[in-house]
Amino acid sequence: MAVSEPGVLELVRRGHEERVLRLLGEHGALSRKRLETLSGLSRSTLSDIVGALQARGAVVASTPEAGRRGPGRPAEVLTLNPKAGQTVGMDFGHQRVHVAVANAAQEVVGTATRGYARTTSWARRLELACALVDSLRADLGALQGVGVGVTGAGDARKQHAEAVVEHLAERWNVPVLIDNNTRLAALAEMLRGAGSGCSDVVYIRLSHGIGGGIVVGGRLLRGALGTAGEIGHIPVPDGPDARPCSCGGRGCLETYAAIPALLRDGGLPDLPAALAALEGGDPAVRAVFDRAGRALGMALAGVCATLSPERIIVAGEVAPAVLETAEAALHRHLPPALHHGLRLHPASLGDEVGALGALALVAHESPLLSGYPDPSRKDGS
Amino acid sequence: MAVSEPGVLELVRRGHEERVLRLLGEHGALSRKRLETLSGLSRSTLSDIVGALQARGAVVASTPEAGRRGPGRPAEVLTLNPKAGQTVGMDFGHQRVHVAVANAAQEVVGTATRGYARTTSWARRLELACALVDSLRADLGALQGVGVGVTGAGDARKQHAEAVVEHLAERWNVPVLIDNNTRLAALAEMLRGAGSGCSDVVYIRLSHGIGGGIVVGGRLLRGALGTAGEIGHIPVPDGPDARPCSCGGRGCLETYAAIPALLRDGGLPDLPAALAALEGGDPAVRAVFDRAGRALGMALAGVCATLSPERIIVAGEVAPAVLETAEAALHRHLPPALHHGLRLHPASLGDEVGALGALALVAHESPLLSGYPDPSRKDGS
Incomplete structure (x- = not known):
């Protein structure tokens, strides 16, 4: 039996603390008796745990005046300390x-x-x-x-x-x-931004580089080897001669849709100039951005087939200029049974994301x- | 407070049962006292839970003779019932x-x-x-x-x-x-086959169609919309004219690496004939399988960049003929920091998978x- 490993009981204890904090977070205020029932912890274990949480200022006990029934001491309730836990x-x-x-x-x-x-x-x-x-x-x-x-x-x-x-x-x-x-940023957009209400979100940011973040079941996906969400390095070559990427790979999305690639392909000095040319209807610049949009749509089609997300959020300075083309490409590459009519949502949070x-x-x-x-x-x- | 919803206590109770079963599964045999400590459940709650599990035949109590120390009744231990729980x-x-x-x-x-x-x-x-x-x-x-x-x-x-x-x-x-x-099959290969010891596995089967399964953190990934793991429909076109796929999408891996595509591209009657031609060194058939292998490698590069899995398992009749080319393509498309030197492992379970x-x-x-x-x-x- 592996139960004598040092630290097991400490882990058990921390598990109990988390459970108590989660129950208080979910239910607001709970009496000790109710907390005992919901947590299934014994009175003495619960007393230890609550005592430690009170000492750390995470939990406070109070006696609500309203709703007091019958004689005797009013029931004490426990709540998360609203002034604590920053x-x-x-x-x-x-x-x-x-x-x-x-x-x-x-x-x-x-x-x-x-x-x-x-x-x-x-x-x-x-x-x-x-x-x-x-x-x-x-x-x-x-x-x-x-x-x-x-x-x-x-x-x-x-x-x-x-x-x-x-x-x-x-x-x-x-x-x-x-x-x-x-x-x-993916986590923040899910909780407070364009992914609000969702728990399975793919987030991609198109800027000088292309990064991504994936939330599955409300949790950030990191991957066994720690590099999950590197959507910018999904290969999306438009022919057998895949472009070499600065990462060392070939045909990565980043070689089509990151700012340096767009500027190089369009012979443009900077992004404002590129966006102005788009605004002015320059067909050559439009073609460069459309190719980037198709590459993005193809990469996201692969991500959709792999993950079946609930929402896709596209952030970064390049996003508005490629969103429409990318969404069309996503829908062209996958059948409705796999793209589920998913739209590409612009990110809604600012630089503080x-x-x-x-x-x-x-x-x-x-x-x-x-x-x-x-x-x-x-x-x- | 939402605690009065019907069913909450029943859910709590089932959660306790699962916890007890899991602890017994992990530790083998446990005394009631030890189970109390590890579960954090009160003696009375635990007694209820264990009683119900015994009544259902899921748990049995026994008194080991060996290791008996000191006078008095030997300690009773609880174990999962090896004859129950089929x-x-x-x-x-x-x-x-x-x-x-x-x-x-x-x-x-x-x-x-x-x-x-x-x-x-x-x-x-x-x-x-x-x-x-x-x-x-x-x-x-x-x-x-x-x-x-x-x-x-x-x-x-x-x-x-x-x-x-x-x-x-x-x-x-x-x-x-x-x-x-x-x-x-992905779950079985992780638990009993080529993914043994891993908990983040990508599994792909190349046969008349191409299917896949993804395990993340030991759990099957289904996706928010239920279609996660459809690796056969990741787009991997080798040029701007993406092949239409029977799924309704375009440029899917399946249009290059499933048996019907291979036979059509090679002008071959069936897979045994194709494999015999490969064996005989037919360069045209080799080229068809190599293109399929490169398409597979490209699709898996996208999956790796997205998920960062621990192991990739390739199953199906086509697998042995494309594994090497696919692995080379995977490593060519991604930098070492993203492919982590991952190999493609042949599946190890048979048709019972x-x-x-x-x-x-x-x-x-x-x-x-x-x-x-x-x-x-x-x-x-």
């Missing part, structure tokens, strides 16, 4: 950091952003981000965790992830969860709740 | 049914198969399958459920699924779970354990 989200892009703070009810109580140079060190980026959080003057008295979005996937992300986690965990003494910021996703990472993806291993350890290792 | 699996192909029976330890105690004509009615197919199960003379005294694999996806599967579920549920008075038989997967559907995919809705209701509805 989360901090940070999204480190190539040239700016966004931070956001949420209260226990997952209401965003403040956001801020600050630019930096591509060459800015990680030590300095962290300093700027922490100063931004301080500037929001939010109550972080019962901080539950910090979520962090960073660029890159696999080993590229791993390089700075460890230092970031260590720095922030030391500063606040709370769990720090880290993931790719495009994945976090990554920081909002980082908040959600903490609130929704606690390793114990989600059944995933610690995301910071899935990082290509 | 499962029946059935796989209805186009021209034959396979059945399998497993005991509570998920050991297969018998399998059988029987052919029928494509035109055979569903009533007759069910009759044949039930007679086959009877012929195995297995003890079904504590049957836990019946898993059924059928061909087709979405609406095509839905047409007969309801009648099958109704017939079998009435005959045995147990839950009946139904899914696509290629998906079930679907029936084994149907057993696994019951044992591993109980709706309560998996968090999925009832799979029979995900059937394109």
Whole structure:
């Protein structure tokens, strides 16, 4: 029997804590007796667990005056502490950091952003981000965790992830969860944006590169090897001579539909010039964007056949110029029984989407709740 | 508060039962005291739950003689009842049914198969399958459920699924779970075949059609709209003039790598002739199979970029003839950071794979354990 492993009982205990917090989150206020019934925990176990949660400020006991019936002491109820359980989200892009703070009810109580140079060190980026959080003057008295979005996937992300986690965990003494910021954007769009009400979402962002994030059953998909959601590197060659991609692969979607490819193919200086040419009806530029749209539609057809998502969300500066062509290509490549009439939805959140996703990472993806291993350890290792 | 909904307490109770069964399955034998600790359930709740499980014959109490220490009554231990909790699996192909029976330890105690004509009615197919199960003379005294694999996806599967579920549920008075038989094969290969030890598996079968199944985190992926895993319909055109597919889409993998496409492209009468021509070094036939292999590799590159699986398994009569080319194409289309050096593994189970997967559907995919809705209701509805 493997029950004597060290840590098993601690895991069991953390599981109980999560269960109690989840029940209080779902039901609002519960008496101890009701919590006992719903959790199935023994009175003594529950008493230990609730005591620890109260000591940490996560749970509070109160005595509602209304609805008091009969003589004797009114029944005490337990609730999540609305003033506790804050989360901090940070999204480190190539040239700016966004931070956001949420209260226990997952209401965003403040956001801020600050630019930096591509060459800015990680030590300095962290300093700027922490100063931004301080500037929001939010109550972080019962901080539950910090979520962090960073660029890159696999080993590229791993390089700075460890230092970031260590720095922030030391500063606040709370769990720090880290993931790719495009994945976090997918989570945020599902919870607060264009995927609201859905739990199976494919999110793709068309910008200087093409990234993606996939939510299955309300959870971020990371994949066994940590690189799930790299939709920009799905091969969609338009002929046998597949273009080489900067990733080292061939025929990737990114070689058709990312900004550098579009500018090169259209002989254009920058995206505003490209969009102006489209606006002016330039047929050569239209052809370049239409090819990108068809490539996107083909990649998404493959994703649909593989995943059967509920909603597809397309973000990034390029999105509006290719959405229509891509949707038509998606519907041309798949039969109705597989595309289910899915539309391509434009993303609805702004540049703060990554920081909002980082908040959600903490609130929704606690390793114990989600059944995933610690995301910071899935990082290509 | 939503706690007064009818059924909540019953769900809670079933959740407790599942937890107890899972702990006993993981640990083998447990004392009541140890089960109390690991489950976190109160003594009285646990006593209720164990009593009900004993009454149903799912759990037995025994007193091990060995290892007895000290005076007094030896400690009683609880185990899953090895004679109870049988499962029946059935796989209805186009021209034959396979059945399998497993005991509570998920050991297969018998399998059988029987052919029928494509035109055979569903009533007759069910009759044949039930007679086959009877012929195995297995003890079904504590049957836990019946898993059924059928061909087709979405609406095509839905047409007969309801009648099958109704017939079998009435005959045995147990839950009946139904899914696509290629998906079930994916589950079986993960548990007992080429995916053994993995929990994130992509399975693809190349035959008269091309089907697939995806397992993520040990669970079958069905997708929000029920059609996940249709890898045969990923578009992989080799030029702008994508071939129309029988599904109604264009450029699907199936138009290159399924048996009918290979025979047509090679001008060949049947697969044995095609394989003999390959064996004999016929360059034109080799070229046809290599194109199919490249198309497969491209489709799997897209699946890898999307899902980041742990293992890829390729089944079906066509598999051996395209595996090498497909693996090379997969590695050419993706960078190492995304293909992770993944190989293509040949499937290792025989034609009984679907029936084994149907057993696994019951044992591993109980709706309560998996968090999925009832799979029979995900059937394109």
